[in-house]
Amino acid sequence: MMAHASLNPDPPTDHFYRRPLPAVCTAFCSPEGKSIFREALNEGYMENFFPLASQFRTQEEPAFCGLSTLVMVLNTLEVDPGKVWKGPWRWYHENMLDCCVPINVIEKSGITFDQFSCLAVCNTLNVRSVRADASASEDEFRQLVKRVSKGSEEVIVASYSRKGLDQTGDGHFSPIAGYHPGRDLVLIMDVARFKYQPHWVKVHSLFKAMHDVDKDTGLSRGYLLLSKSRSLPTVLFRLTSNLCVNGVQSTNVVRFITDWKEWLVTSASSTNSNKILDTAVNQLVKFLNLKESNLSMALVEVVGFENISMEHKYAIKQILEALKNLPVYQVVRSCIPGGDKLESETHVPVDDGPHPEKFSMKPKTWHYVTMLLLMWPYRDDEGSFGRCLDQLMADQLKASASELLQNEVTILRQQVSSVLGFVAVCDACPCKQKAAEAAK
Structure with missing residues (x-):
């Protein structure tokens, strides 16, 4: 006579169904x-x-x-x-x-x-x-x-x-x-x-x-x-995966962040705001290496536009126009000839008025670089380029009276500040220091 298999076999040991709570819980x-x-x-x-x-x-x-x-x-x-x-x-x-x-x-x-x-x-x-x-x-x-x-x-x-x-x-x-x-x-x-x-x-x-x-x-x-937070979500721009906290940024991105941060703490060579802005934009363009890699788009990108509402499209249009009307945008444009050719591939179709007429708007390199200048979390070092730029960008942003642009900049600046702050903590982490010492 064959033995009957157990109806309640022992449960496998390589997977589990829940855990009993300990006495302290x-x-x-x-x-x-x-x-x-x-x-x-x-x-x-x-x-x-x-x-x-x-x-x-x-x-x-x-x-x-x-x-x-x-x-x-x-x-x-x-x-x-x-x-x-x-x-x-x-x-x-x-x-x-x-x-x-x-x-x-x-x-x-x-x-x-x-x-x-x-x-x-x-x-x-x-x-x-x-x-x-x-x-x-x-x-x-x-x-x-x-x-x-x-x-x-x-x-x-x-x-x-x-x-x-x-x-x-x-x-x-x-x-x-x-x-x-x-x-x-x-x-x-x-x-x-x-x-x-x-x-x-x-x-x-x-x-x-x-x-x-x-x-x-x-x-x-x-x-x-x-x-x-009382802030609204960003409408047009967001940080790319190159600005992340897991330490896998490309060499070009790491070099840019290091060079830009080091330059910003140097003493401003002039008190004239126009000269300071010209110098800063030229220096930023140099660090971004636009001809070879266009790092502005490696740091900031546009959000996805699939199935977005008409209201969202008009908000995008307003942000691009607000950026274009800033004095810093004009300086950026003069420093980057052909910036309209180095543009994002993203089209933003907008239906205008009761009789829709489609036209396309593309964020250009000028928009990306201008946004990068506006959103950067500058340090408050006395007499430095960073402090001067912080005040200049704040003044221009306030004068623009565009709440959409102000919200966009505020959120992106908070995000960049958070990411860079975490990277600094990570670099000072005892585990990372020990690993670096062990690799020597």
């Missing part, structure tokens, strides 16, 4: 978890739970905890991405968050604390980041959690080591969706829902888990306070 849907929720709700500390719960998602890749958490926050705060997700819908999705780190890199390695901050800034969020190092205060974190949990305009994201909560794995990002004052508990909305369900943990335990040092950076983790 209380499952949100458990009887105790529900009781904690009701008590916290009655105390008024669950106001940010509902908008977050309405956008709760499961990360699509094992290393996407940071991206999925950020997508959840962006959609919770009702940030318009300004570009289509699918069909006619503008909506945030993980594959749209590639302005600081390429998606294929994130799929393999995830993102660090600073990369998360950079991505948040690049997607028009206000960001306050705090590393949970020796100078950080647990009580300050607790008071912030209390305040944010009573409203719906801000979100706190924790970057912590799972090991600190007796969980498997290591670095993780999660939004905090509530607080229980009597038990000093926070609600973790874990986007790795295939692994752990939402759970309550002690503030002290989470803060301690944030102290853990990230082996990739040599720095402690921490938390970020995120809120919606």
